[in-house]
Amino acid sequence: MSQRTTIPFGPQHPVFPEPIQLRLILEDERVVEALPAIGYVHRGLEKLAEQKDFQQDVFLIERICGICSFMHAMNYCQGIEQLLGLAVPERAKYLRLIWAELHRMHSHLLFLALLADSFGFENLFMQTLRCREEILDLMEITAGNRIMLTTCCIGGVRKDITPDQLKRIGTGLDRAQASLGELGGAFAKDYTIQRRLKGIGVLTREKAHELGAVGPVAKASGLAMDLRQTGYAPYPELGFTPITETNGDAYARMMVRLRELDQSAELIRAAIGRLPDTPLSVPFKGNPTGEVAARIEQSRGELLFFIKANGSKNLERFRARTPTFANLAPLLHMLPGCELADVPVIVVSIDPCISCTER
Amino acid sequence: MSLLPAKTVTPDNLLHEVAVLRQQGYRLVTLTCLDQGTGHTVYYHFDKAYQPLHLRLEIPDGQELCSLSSLYPAAMIVENEIKDHFGVKFTGLALDFQGRLMLTEAAPKTPMNRFRRCGMELDARQPAAATPAAA
Numbered sequence: 001m002s003q004r005t006t007i008p009f010g011p012q013h014p015v016f017p018e019p020i021q022l023r024l025i026l027e028d029e030r031v032v033e034a035l036p037a038i039g040y041v042h043r044g045l046e047k048l049a050e051q052k053d054f055q056q057d058v059f060l061i062e063r064i065c066g067i068c069s070f071m072h073a074m075n076y077c078q079g080i081e082q083l084l085g086l087a088v089p090e091r092a093k094y095l096r097l098i099w100a101e102l103h104r105m106h107s108h109l110l111f112l113a114l115l116a117d118s119f120g121f122e123n124l125f126m127q128t129l130r131c132r133e134e135i136l137d138l139m140e141i142t143a144g145n146r147i148m149l150t151t152c153c154i155g156g157v158r159k160d161i162t163p164d165q166l167k168r169i170g171t172g173l174d175r176a177q178a179s180l181g182e183l184g185g186a187f188a189k190d191y192t193i194q195r196r197l198k199g200i201g202v203l204t205r206e207k208a209h210e211l212g213a214v215g216p217v218a219k220a221s222g223l224a225m226d227l228r229q230t231g232y233a234p235y236p237e238l239g240f241t242p243i244t245e246t247n248g249d250a251y252a253r254m255m256v257r258l259r260e261l262d263q264s265a266e267l268i269r270a271a272i273g274r275l276p277d278t279p280l281s282v283p284f285k286g287n288p289t290g291e292v293a294a295r296i297e298q299s300r301g302e303l304l305f306f307i308k309a310n311g312s313k314n315l316e317r318f319r320a321r322t323p324t325f326a327n328l329a330p331l332l333h334m335l336p337g338c339e340l341a342d343v344p345v346i347v348v349s350i351d352p353c354i355s356c357t358e359r
Numbered sequence: 360m361s362l363l364p365a366k367t368v369t370p371d372n373l374l375h376e377v378a379v380l381r382q383q384g385y386r387l388v389t390l391t392c393l394d395q396g397t398g399h400t401v402y403y404h405f406d407k408a409y410q411p412l413h414l415r416l417e418i419p420d421g422q423e424l425c426s427l428s429s430l431y432p433a434a435m436i437v438e439n440e441i442k443d444h445f446g447v448k449f450t451g452l453a454l455d456f457q458g459r460l461m462l463t464e465a466a467p468k469t470p471m472n473r474f475r476r477c478g479m480e481l482d483a484r485q486p487a488a489a490t491p492a493a494a
Contacts, residue, residue, distance in 0.1 A: 042462070230409050310360060316393075317391075321437075
């Protein structure tokens with residue numbers, strides 16, 4: 001009979017950009033159970049959001065995550081706008097979409113780089129990050145910052161994108177997509193990558209639904225679930241449809257993100273082509289009151305903010321459920337039965353963001 | 360104040376209502392807990408084909424809630440988080456972190472409660488943080 005061994009996987013591990021621990025119970029080299037231990041980067045941001053002014057919260061909430069920061073601010077602004085009854089100008093909606101999709105692109109490229117690193121492809125890791133620099137440059141040119149754009153404000157956006165910058169986005173996307181064409185071939189067709197990812201960490205469609213998987217994890221299992229279809233931004237006007245795969249393994253999760261990169265680039269191009277000429281924001285007076293559950297599709301999946309405001313400048317409650325939090329249960333389901341050597345790849349395949357998860 | 364449109368449930372019929380939603384194909388999105396001074400309000404957020412559905416449940420201090428982990432295994436993580444942050448106890452939790460999912464031994468107990476400390480013992484190094492929001 002095999003002896004059971006418990007090993008701590010993390011909190012510090014070469015594949016983890018942020019600390020999280022999985023207590024793995026093994027029989028020989030096979031995982032039989034995985035238990036999470038989180039809280040290493042819990043900052044109490046929900047509590048802090050109650051103590052700041054609701055307009056200061058835009059900046060605070062943008063800092064929940066250092067990867068998909070813009071989409072946090074966007075979702076929060078949309079929630080407050082709903083409470084205030086504000087109709088955001090069309091140009092602001094399109095500019096938000098452009099920045100949101102740039103964020104999705106750099107987030108997915110970071111995922112691909114870390115995935116390559118997790119199975120020891122250092123050169124591919126560096127080439128992918130080089131491609132990501134193209135996107136970061138576009139954000140720096142248009143917003144002044146590479147990640148923390150802070151261009152979203154309640155009522156619209158606080159910065160415009162000039163015609164010259166729009167042209168620069170087009171050429172930047174051309175370069176990024178050309179580079180992606182080469183890198184994508186390596187990711188999709190390389191023999192070693194296929195051996196490391198295919199059939200690993202399988203999540204069936206039924207389990208994905210039962211365990212509440214979101215984002216590329218759900219889409220890789222065949223669930224065509226993407227909140228961009230709900231029309232919180234002008235995605236339906238641009239003909240958006242979710243990308244799905246059916247195998248539910250680590251390879252399928254990678255392929256969803258790889259294909260979404262091209263899709264995001266095309267959405268940005270389409271948005272630039274239809275950018276309306278309206279004011280950037282609407283002024284407002286007073287403080288929000290009421291409760292709202294605001295949702296958007298972040299790079300990792302569904303992001304939900306519950307906001308309760310009582311007419312004062314401080315929120316009564318701010319709650320964030322981030323996509324990685326939702327994908328923890330599916331991850332714990334994927335690990336039992338796998339080899340210890342596959343654990344890093346499976347964990348990275350859900351693209352975990354621990355700062356988001358713990359807030 | 361306009362509250363979130365939600366169906367009100369009680370601790371007694373919670374599991375039945377959720378079992379019906381599960382049968383209808385709803386996905387559990389998450390739970391939200393709010394401190395109301397003499398008790399807590401818990402929202403259960405569901406979704407089906409992008410249509411959100413919310414259940415609202417109010418419990419007085421000290422009352423335990425049934426865990427949803429028998430119906431939705433993923434509920435276990437957020438229920439542990441609520442236990443950490445608000446001190447609400449759940450019966451039938453698939454995995455109980457004993458209030459230590461997010462917080463360390465030295466952290467203040469139930470720090471998200473706004474109106475009272477709910478029996479929390481603050482660490483000597485931590486100032487009291489649980490005060491009502493400024494008007």
